[in-house]
Amino acid sequence: MLVREPRRGAAGSRRAHDEERAALDWAEIQERMLVPLYAAVYERLEIGPGARLLGLGCGAGLALVLARARGASVTGVDEGARARLALAAERLGCSVAGAGPSREPVPPPGASVPRRDVAARGVAAAPEDVATPRLLHGSPAVLRGVDAPPYTVMTAFQPAGAMAGDYETLTARLRAALSFTAHGATVVVAGWGPPERCAASTVLRVATRLADTDASLPFGPGELGAGGGWRPERRDDLEAVAARAGLRLLGSGRVACPFGYAGTAGAVRGLLSTGLFDAAIEATDAAQVDKELREALHPYTRQDGTVWMPNVFRYVVARRD
Template sequence: MTPTLVPHHPARDWAEIQERMLVPLYEAVYDRVGVGARSRLLGLGSGTGLALLMAAARGARVAGVDRDHARVELARERLPEDVPVAKDAADVPAGDLPYDVITAFHATDGLLPELAALTRTAQSDAVVVLAGWGPPERCATEPVLRVADRLADRAPSVRADLDGLVAGSGLRPAGSGRVACPFGYADGASAVRGLLSTGAFDEAVRATELSQVEKEIEEALAPYVRADGTVWMPNVFRYVLARVP
């Protein structure tokens, strides 16, 4: 696999390489929840705005929150001017209607305080969607993610306890589902840049050199490189649905 030589711009790499891999998840959730012209949706961890764009295309009124400043700035470039996106939910204008759909497509266990606070102000019976990695045996990316944990010298930390988040936030469970989200890349360099843009390797990069992290990702990707140089990794993501009491 050819080493990565292109300078890293994580937010732009997320927007241009990685974010589209989750389109099947966004579509499946929006279909199941019935996102449409009457929906008012708040996206937590809304990234560079693709999921918000897809909801807006269905007629929903949308707003987003993401702690990454660079992703927020890119989202503002991509989204219509009347779509609010901020680093903190408190900075998103409340508008004249409460949210009836709250999504966290990249849920982490650290989301609990923010989620609990938001659901207290959401519309009663609003739908909350939390999503994350599916079973390890159904995710080809799992060995690559273990590289991040080993280099950062930490316990496995990527998988959020989605059901625990629902219970801890005082929400009512309302179902779950799984969606195939294969990761496909034009070449090994794109795969490395895309995976680095997820944030899963940030701690590993701080603990060692970027070049070492790249090298070990490339080695872990080797079984998924096809004869033509493309990279294909079948994955399954899981989502849970809950209701605000």
């Protein structure tokens, strides 16, 4: 996945950034790179009033904000960093079920999104008649405590295929969440495009090399190891995830999601915020990862200092029968 959940028990959990700093870097720098993916999927599915959308791995909630701005009722579930969910709560104006102390007080249900959040993070306002959003911290099982009709759309937008074990984890989450969706519900799963179409793949290989992990592992139950390095996606991986989750495939698509940064420093912060370099930092140190990341970014740095990496992401559309 593009965002990797922090390893519990690891010293400091994030040595390059603490959880709060990483969450802010993700929300303010990196997350927006996936907006073309969110927009393309919502347009294809004609998301709007009447849609009840469940976002798995919702993180800082930008995809939920965009769906809500189109008139959909949204619920987000994430078992990763609480700091990202706290930011999602700020953006959506709701609380987080089961969350601990947040960076600052969370607005009460129905409150408007803070003005500074709108300006800094590009948050769109939702129609006034859209139901108050819900955010839950934990696995899909936490949805048992939600008194709401079944969801008509389920998305898993954090691109799978970046880490060993991603597909098994995603398949299990989809299976666990399906019981909370309506029969006939549409499910969308996203992943990286072909390595040759993703300039970021060259940079992400730094994580694999420094973590000393195998980047050429096959897809299949129990076949992917527990290593922390980046791995390229293979053809039909997403289709295999959907099939193994018991879904019927309807189609797929590709979306250009270039990674653009104002400078190298911002690019490093954004990429580190994904968590994909955590294992490399644990295996070496933050300074070494920073140095090699900057070197890997050099071919994508323009004369004016900006960084531009063209990428293509894939998604599959499936249905629960």
